[in-house]
Amino acid sequence: MMKTLTPDERIAQLMVAAAYSNRGPEHQQEMLKLIQEHKVGGLIFFQGGPGREASLTNEYQAASKVPLIIAMDAEWGLGMRLDSTISYPYQMTLGAIQDNNLLYEMGTEVARQARRAGIHVNFAPVVDVNNNPNNPVINYRSFGENKKNVAQKGIAYMKGMQDHGVLTTAKHFPGHGDTGTDSHYALPQISHPRERLDTLELYPFRELINAGIGGIMVAHLNIPALDTSRVPSTLSKNIITSLLKKELKFEGLTVTDAMNMKGVTAGNEPGVVDRNALVAGNDVLEFTENIPLAIAEIRKAVKQGLITQQEIDNRCRKMLAVKQWVGLNRYRPVQIARIAEELNTPQAKLLSRKLTEASLTVLNNERNLMPLQALDTLRIAAVSFGTDKATPFQQTLSLYTDVKYFTVSKDATTAQLDELRTQLAKYNLVIGAVHDDGIRPTNRLTLSAQVQEFVSVLAAKPNVIMAVFKNPYVLDKLKDIELADGLVVTYQDNVNAQELAAQLIFGGISANGRMPVSVGTKYMAGYGLDVQGGIRFKYTLPEDAGMRSDILFGRIDSLVAQALNAKAIPGCEVFVAKDKKVVMYKAYGYQDYSDTVKVKRTDLYDLASVTKVSTGLPALMKLYDEKKYTLDNTLADYLPKFKGSNKADLPLKDILTHQARFQPWIAFWKNTLRKNGSYRWHTIKGDSSKNYPIKLKQNMYLHHKYPDKIVKAIRKSPLLKEKKYVYSDFFFILAPRVVESMIKEDFYPYIQRNFYAPLGATTVTYNPFQKFPKSRIVPTEHDFAFRHEPIHGRVHDEGAVMMGGISGHAGLFANANDLAKLMQMYLNMGEYGGKRYISAETLKEFSRTQFPELNNRRALGFDKPNLEYAGENNNTAKGASADSFGHTGFTGTFVWMDPQTGLVYIFLSNRVNPTRDNTRLYRLNTRTKIQQVMYDALIKSPL
Structure with missing residues (x-):
């Protein structure tokens, strides 16, 4: 290639022109003229966008006789210059990081993005030692004031880039850190003696040269200790040739800072200033204001003997060597398709968070x-x-x-x-x-x-x-x-x-x-x-927990969209955490089908039977820890009224595993109605009073003894003939009374004080209408049978509302995030937030299958995966381990924890809106399909 270039073209190879991808056709034609007529060696792109920059790069490369070196000031990544790209933390932020391997990672990723965008040279890192708080131009762009920290981080960042095909350029030689003047507007003076410069300002540059830096950018500075002529360092042969190249033995690419900056242009004519920079020893002139004039002045300088043609040729050959090193001898156009997506990968975004976190x-x-x-x-x-x-x-x-x-x-x-x-x-x-x-x-x-x-x-x-x-x-x-x-x-x-x-x-x-x-x-x-x-919880990206964003978000979004389109649910919340890292917490759709109020992540859902594992069960586990009962105790031990009943001798272990022969449920509310459908006068009144304090809705109050009638109905109900697994609400309706018999205080304050409040689970509550505006509570069913109104703010379950809204089987409301704190505590085997709530031994006991020999999959209170996978009809995803546990709810809720994978999954919906007859959510199997996506998204370790 060298042999094909004329003397002027060899000079032009040493010039890098400024290009923009946010300017119009006029600028584009101007650049094409510089490339085609003057054969510039490269371009430095400034403001614009990645797609436009890549398209222009391809056009400019196609027009160039010699492939162009494409450079960029991307100190904190492409986002420094291009919109729609990632900006990594500034160097002062990075200076706080203790693990320099993270800076190598950043260099690697910046190089990947640069090469993807067709960029070969990054004018970074800044290795100025910023020891002047009033520095207006370096400051946050520096790794800090400690020369060793600056050097070590500069080397790590440099190696990350150069190991992955991007030439780097340490700047601003010989050190721009201790000045209060911005060289963009004036020439700063560094007045320190040579000894100080040697031991401080020059230290990082020496270290990076020894480490193999490919390029060094020279600043526009007045440094009397290095050049008594007081010319800008960019024009100083003493600083560039004598100090940098001979004394420090730098053989890489020496680049000027931008030649349009006032620090060098003040008092120097265009073209002449570029000539002087080349004569001083620079290899490449960046951002030359007038390239044709600069070429002419340099040609004159050769004739005048200020610089030899051999020196020009050597620098041109060095520039071509750089082009070969970055692969331009095998030039391929930049692929435009998917460039924005491939620059903004989840891994790239996660790295930015990791760097910020470490700082x-x-x-x-x-x-x-x-x-x-x-x-x-x-x-x-x-x-x-x-x-x-x-x-x-x-x-x-x-x-x-x-x-x-x-x-x-x-x-x-x-x-x-x-x-x-x-x-x-x-x-x-x-x-x-x-x-x-x-x-x-x-x-x-x-x-x-x-x-x-x-x-x-x-x-x-x-x-x-x-x-x-x-x-x-x-x-x-x-x-x-x-x-x-x-x-x-x-x-x-x-x-x-x-x-x-x-x-x-x-x-x-x-x-x-x-x-x-x-x-x-x-x-x-x-x-x-x-x-x-x-x-x-740490709130982060899926890749931080070893999961794939594309699978997790893409497929879950699709499954939820399918459910929304099928009107299986009006909206929902989905929460996924792995190893205490929340990787997905998202709200979808609307609160109901009127399409007016969008679901927010802070909205509260009726948890239905998820209440069982969120109220009575944690209390029972804590009391089990405290040896207040054993699993061999019977219901009659805690509820004296059950003595002499057919349920007196049933052990709690059978009850909690749903094999105590209880009936599945009783429609208690039907006993409040006459045959003609009106309410019994002694049961429900239109006004509240001492005897009718339980509010079912506006102008509908239940007799204070009716909860006792519910308990009595349970006590008198016949037992099933066969001892086998049959899911029943009965015990958990009774659970608050069982718990109260052991604690001698009210049930809900006990749960609140011992679990929800210390967990910070502030939305987990009964009767949410008492604490939250209706706008934050998602409505459930339009109840045309009992309460004769849409249910909004009160529990959907009739039995629970008749217990005053506080029951162990239903009645609890929460948003997914707060409910997850309780579930994560379970998955942590009883600990969360530095506090132990339940012993690990107890949680292991309560979350294991108790009677597999009886074909009963249930744990104590918790549900478990089917003992044999039942395909599409399975109660959990195929990927759920045998150790996993959780529960589902009638309103379309689902919580599940898997100790083997560290996964917590919560799905909250109101599929019963407007009617419980809507079973599309079950037929679509949305909840378990979403659960399987979590397992599919796990990044498998290579064999």
């Missing part, structure tokens, strides 16, 4: 406040400063327990702040968040003086956690921020940072980040506290 830095954690414990003792307020709407940070906090939101705009008035101060007095824990409204995390505060003062006063109060979603240098501008009992810094403000910081506070994830820079005298570089998480 989170805890600076204060008084009394081990984080992760939060004893949620039932906390009244939590979350205050976000610098925003006027609820944030992802606040919304994620609410996944763990009830949290009240407050927002404070950056210019909040005195009256607004006074009102907030009054409101916060009601809470015993405040979580504050300082947000950044800028595009980049600069070291400035935009909060008004009085808002800053409010933040300072708040931070100094006890039981306050502050999360700072800003550049760490801002900590020095926030008075008394260091007094906060808990202090977390995330370095930048985005959805990942907000969600993960909230998860850290509640123990969903751990933290071990370290400050990459010092903040005045408050915190030194390298400081940070470890916080151990993993005690509660």
